[in-house]
Amino acid sequence: MSRRSRRNSGRVTLDDVARHVGVSKITISRALRQPDKVSAPLKTKIEHAIELLGYIPNRQAGSLASARSHAIALIVPSLSNGVFSEVLRGVDEVFQQSGYQVLLGHSGYSIHEEERLVNTYLSYGVEGFIVSSGQHTERTLALLKRSGLPVVEMMGIPKAPLDMAVGLDHEAAGHAITSALIELGYRNIGFGGARMDFRAQERLNGWRRALREHGLDDTACLTTFSPSTYHLGGALLNDIVGRFPATEAIFFCNDDLAAGALFECQRQGLRVPTDMAVAGFNGMDITDVVSPRLTTVVTPRRPIGERAAQLLLKRLNAEPVEARVVDLGFTLALRDSTSIERA
Amino acid sequence: MSRRSRRNSGRVTLDDVARHVGVSKITISRALRQPDKVSAPLKTKIEHAIELLGYIPNRQAGSLASARSHAIALIVPSLSNGVFSEVLRGVDEVFQQSGYQVLLGHSGYSIHEEERLVNTYLSYGVEGFIVSSGQHTERTLALLKRSGLPVVEMMGIPKAPLDMAVGLDHEAAGHAITSALIELGYRNIGFGGARMDFRAQERLNGWRRALREHGLDDTACLTTFSPSTYHLGGALLNDIVGRFPATEAIFFCNDDLAAGALFECQRQGLRVPTDMAVAGFNGMDITDVVSPRLTTVVTPRRPIGERAAQLLLKRLNAEPVEARVVDLGFTLALRDSTSIERA
DNA sequence: CACGTCAATGACACCGCTGTCACTCGCCAT
DNA sequence: ATGGCGAGTGACAGCGGTGTCATTGACGTG
Numbered sequence A, B: 001m002s003r004r005s006r007r008n009s010g011r012v013t014l015d016d017v018a019r020h021v022g023v024s025k026i027t028i029s030r031a032l033r034q035p036d037k038v039s040a041p042l043k044t045k046i047e048h049a050i051e052l053l054g055y056i057p058n059r060q061a062g063s064l065a066s067a068r069s070h071a072i073a074l075i076v077p078s079l080s081n082g083v084f085s086e087v088l089r090g091v092d093e094v095f096q097q098s099g100y101q102v103l104l105g106h107s108g109y110s111i112h113e114e115e116r117l118v119n120t121y122l123s124y125g126v127e128g129f130i131v132s133s134g135q136h137t138e139r140t141l142a143l144l145k146r147s148g149l150p151v152v153e154m155m156g157i158p159k160a161p162l163d164m165a166v167g168l169d170h171e172a173a174g175h176a177i178t179s180a181l182i183e184l185g186y187r188n189i190g191f192g193g194a195r196m197d198f199r200a201q202e203r204l205n206g207w208r209r210a211l212r213e214h215g216l217d218d219t220a221c222l223t224t225f226s227p228s229t230y231h232l233g234g235a236l237l238n239d240i241v242g243r244f245p246a247t248e249a250i251f252f253c254n255d256d257l258a259a260g261a262l263f264e265c266q267r268q269g270l271r272v273p274t275d276m277a278v279a280g281f282n283g284m285d286i287t288d289v290v291s292p293r294l295t296t297v298v299t300p301r302r303p304i305g306e307r308a309a310q311l312l313l314k315r316l317n318a319e320p321v322e323a324r325v326v327d328l329g330f331t332l333a334l335r336d337s338t339s340i341e342r343a
Numbered sequence C: 001c002a003c004g005t006c007a008a009t010g011a012c013a014c015c016g017c018t019g020t021c022a023c024t025c026g027c028c029a030t
Numbered sequence D: 001a002t003g004g005c006g007a008g009t010g011a012c013a014g015c016g017g018t019g020t021c022a023t024t025g026a027c028g029t030g
Helices: A014-021 A025-033 A040-053 A059-066 A082-095 A111-123 A138-147 A170-183 A198-213 A230-243 A255-268 A301-316 B014-021 B025-033 B040-053 B059-066 B082-095 B111-123 B138-147 B170-183 B198-213 B230-243 B255-268 B301-316
Strands: A071-076 A101-106 A129-132 A151-155 A164-167 A189-193 A221-223 A249-252 A277-279 A296-298 A325-327 A331-333 B071-076 B101-106 B129-132 B151-155 B164-167 B189-193 B221-223 B249-252 B277-279 B296-298 B325-327 B331-333
Touching: A014 A025, A014 A040, A025 A040, A059 B059, A071 A082, A071 A111, A082 A101, A082 A301, A101 A111, A101 B101, A111 A129, A111 A138, A129 A301, A151 A301, A164 A301, A170 A189, A170 A198, A170 A249, A170 A277, A170 A296, A170 A331, A189 A198, A189 A230, A189 A255, A198 A221, A221 A230, A230 A249, A230 A255, A249 A255, A255 A277, B014 B025, B014 B040, B025 B040, B071 B082, B071 B111, B082 B101, B082 B301, B101 B111, B111 B129, B111 B138, B129 B301, B151 B301, B164 B301, B170 B189, B170 B198, B170 B249, B170 B277, B170 B296, B170 B331, B189 B198, B189 B230, B189 B255, B198 B221, B221 B230, B230 B249, B230 B255, B249 B255, B255 B277
Parallel strands: A071 A101, A071 A129, A129 A151, A151 A164, A164 A325, A189 A221, A189 A249, A249 A277, B071 B101, B071 B129, B129 B151, B151 B164, B164 B325, B189 B221, B189 B249, B249 B277
Antiparallel strands: A296 A331, B296 B331
């Protein structure tokens, strides 16, 4: 009697469970989704049958029938960058018990790969997006707009948000740290950048504005689009020192570069901060354990993830969202690597 | 005429495209999946219509109808751990052009969360799994077995592989690095471990075996299940030195701890390796840029990811797999942090 | 006692796509 | 002229669930 049609996949289905229990399949479906609508004894029998048969619901079929995927997409530029793994943790925490599945993708800092991912996730029927702020392709924008789905851009604060946004003002942060260095007495301040995405560029703009406001020179700037590594931090340091020997301090666009530069200084016997002051960006763990401890801009990575997830969740539940754009700010951590004890 | 039934989601469907072009929907489907079966002029018209209408295929429907999801699941313990982000890169690279979608999940080192993820991905109808080796729940094993899907365990070499496996022998690696330290002349060698998962435990076992083989003391061992951090590396160093003052060298179960210990030494003015030798595990970038450079065991993380993906892909394509278990080995990097220049 | 109400369950169509098989038509070999 | 063949296209029935509405029977109420 349990003969299967030719096309049947062989998996245990709702029908199999229903037949085993002797009820209709819709009752099984209800027992799983609206347990209070099914009588207790029947529910118990159904649970046993499910366990016995090893039934696993088919989400594809469920989503198709209900036009609900209960999934959202989170697209980050990189998964090897510690910055995003903390954001991810924040997002995960919020969505953990929400009943939504988080589909995670990484674009490798490519807006075309991002576009591909958006397309893929749309074809999966996700109900919302968390993407990182910055540039998107025209097509990405069109896809998101046409989908009508809620979108949260995170990390930066876009000038023209697609929908919602959570992050911080990277230009202001770059300006703040540079101003602090100036206040400490540094005059020849360089900039070292790698993986110059939109936000790194903004930090650079802040650095430049601060210097110009004080009538200081803003030529000691070296950047590359290569991925950021410790090694590259050391290389940038050497390049900057080589080309701009007067440099007293360098603001690196992230902590990896700053730490790499610090290590290079140690290797060369350059004293930090006496011979060279170094500042980073993000406030990663490493800045707090090296000697001297690294000055940096602490960014609220995990809160950004949490807040982005909360915003999206509210919109998914059709709850009102107080503010569509949330600036979570930043904190300056002025530490030993830029101390004032100079000659 | 384009009136929609009440249940229609409002999205553009294959039918909409078909009506627009004036052919049947199966032809549109074919134009997308088997382009050579559709005449050239028609194909062009179809492409235009798809572009114009903004049609995005519904993967749920497609998977349901074809009983193929073209997706595989990759479950790693952690996404903040740099080790796995490299594995991930290897996997991604192989699957990039394969037509398979990689669904990525992280278990947070919890076998119960892993079980939940396996269940979730099965309900998505994935066609294969890459999971990390080590302990699994009974239920996880049952689910995987019952599914009949190909499974690759990666990182370690399980004694009883579920199906396929790619990795290295962590016990042998722990033994090798400890033996190397002994050969260098160290006699009081400690072990510091955090996030003591299955593989870290194996490294510890290797450390112990090496010491015993040489009649050396194996009590200077401190471990914790807490997540591994730089800070914790420093704390473990202090604890070990405090409780086992004779310790001359410490093998840490990963590079984060080793680097943290090195930084703590620097802070305290302890000379490395003269006062204390330090070794790590994995060969992360940082080991190569700090001063002194850290001795470590270099593990083939990216190749593990690539190989795991290749194995899975072969099985998905029903190609023969030469070896179900692949040991990719490891390399000792004996560097300055364990140099022989002792007093 | 008739009636409305509510809890519990079922029947049926449909979500959007693909497997399968059938059909049409032009062309070439016989 | 006839038949066979392959390229190009279509009809139909699912895939495994869920939305919607109907049905049944027990119970409380005036």
